[in-house]
Amino acid sequence: MNWIALKMLTGNQGKYLGIILGIAFASLLIAQQASIFCGLMRQTCGQIRDIQGADMWVMDANVQFVDDVKPLSDTDLYRVRGVPGVSWAVRLYKGLARSRLADGNFQQTIVLGLDDATLVGAPPRMVLGNLFDLRKPDAVIMDLEGYKLLWPGEEPRVGRRFEMNDHEAEIVGICKASRTFQTFPVVYTRYTQALDFVPNERKVLSFILANATPGANVDEVCRRIETQTGLRAVTGEQFGWITMDYFLRKTGIPFNFGVTVALGFIVGTAIAAQTFYLFTIENIKQYGALKAMGAGNLSLLSMIVVQAMLVSVIGFSLGIGVAAWFGNMATAPSSRLAFYMPWPVFIGTGLAVIVISVLSSLLSLRRVITLEPAVVFQG
């Protein structure tokens, strides 16, 4: 019976395409908006992901997210180093500086000051230059996207000089860095050099990066740091989730994207359900004839389910394909759009499409089940 169902469906090309487009539109909107949302959330903790080599982030107990810097005193570093289970701990500065370009324009820039001796937290992917040139006076490493923002259309090169807060800086390297939520350029430099670039303050230590001794339980060490110092100590992954949680709770971003995803779901369901129902109504006499000829309700239900499955698979594939194509463009080097499609988005969109097709076919199923085969004798 399934081949009859498929021939009935594909033979009516207008309706067939209409249902597919409805589902494709819904899955595109759901997948694309969810992926942009994930991309934005991922950008909020991009800098945390880029700081590698340290098990733990230690910060003021009231820090809510990565940009919420509450300076520590230098003695906090020594207290952390004294906690049993801590193998090493180093300083990290994070702040904003105002870069001045050759044409007189200004641009806010994120400054990351790395521990002078170890350079822990250095960018993992260099595009140009050498990481160890950071030890030169006024040296900074800038991220590629930031460089393109400051000097659009120009080929990246080392040796370029510019001003940050009226202090001269020299670019000794170009690196790849995750896009930040604010989309500001990111500049890496030594901790002591960073202090030259930023205004003088009594406390300047933003974060402490620490490692646990080999074999030690990192969570347990974090707990000990918190108990002994009163500071907050978390793993990089935990800090990422804390940051995302802040944006989820304190901004309207999830709600806005949620509304769009819900609209996609509702509109997609409405289009698919209406077209599918119209398709069934259009074929109601055929279903009646099949019923009269002895096709049971189960056979007819299976026909409708097969039809719904076919349009769902094609619609979902089209929608997710277009969303992925959009994502491919969005993540191109020249683009500054946020897009990240983790597997739960793929699975979630698939589930949403299943729900849409179930809802769409329910009306049709009901119509066919309650159909009196005697309808075929009505003129």
Next chain:
Amino acid sequence: MERTDPEPLVTCRDVTKVYGTGNAQVEALRGINLNIYGGELTMLVGPSGCGKTTLLSVLAGILLPTAGHVIALQTNLTHMASWRRTAFRRINVGFVFQQFNLLPTLTAAENVAVPLVIQGQSKRKGVAVAKTLLDKMGMSDRVNNLPGKLSGGQQQRVAIARALVHRPHLVVCDEPTSALDAHTGHTIMELLRTNAIEGDRAVMIVTHDPRIFEFADSMARMDDGRILSVERRDGNVDQQYVAPAIAG
């Protein structure tokens, strides 16, 4: 004059069918008694709205009567669960509809194969059997055509082949010639008589087309939900219907 024929294939006893409730109640059949015999073509004739199609639906096991009994092939359809009646129809009943009701996206052969597929046969086997039957009905050059590419007469031939392909005991036809011109209607009736009438098969036709009355072995005249008379080809009238008709 009472018939002394063998056991009827289908028997209706005091069949009543009421649609709706309260003031909207319509009595479509009022105490119908009728025997349908194998090897015969029986026509149900009468004016529009007299209950012909309702009676056909009841006889085919599509509708349940409100009262009375329908016994087909020694099985009382009125006591059957819906799914068992569906299974009964699947094996024992073939249908020819007024508007053909062919599936427009299936070829002629595929349409004819549908009853076999409903019975669980594969598409390949079903289509092979369907092609043989269509060939027998002079449609060998149209087996792969969609219904939209066939004339009305050709579509009705396909519909008849579909009704016969699974060798049912009862073939019910609802106005099979009303959508056709006189010549084509005549041809279709000849085809039906040639191919459908067999000893263990009864053909029942609802019609108000007098041009095809000549093909009937017996003709039941209906009006207002009652059978007025049943006439046989030899001119005999089944007397059991005369009295109630006059009384009514």
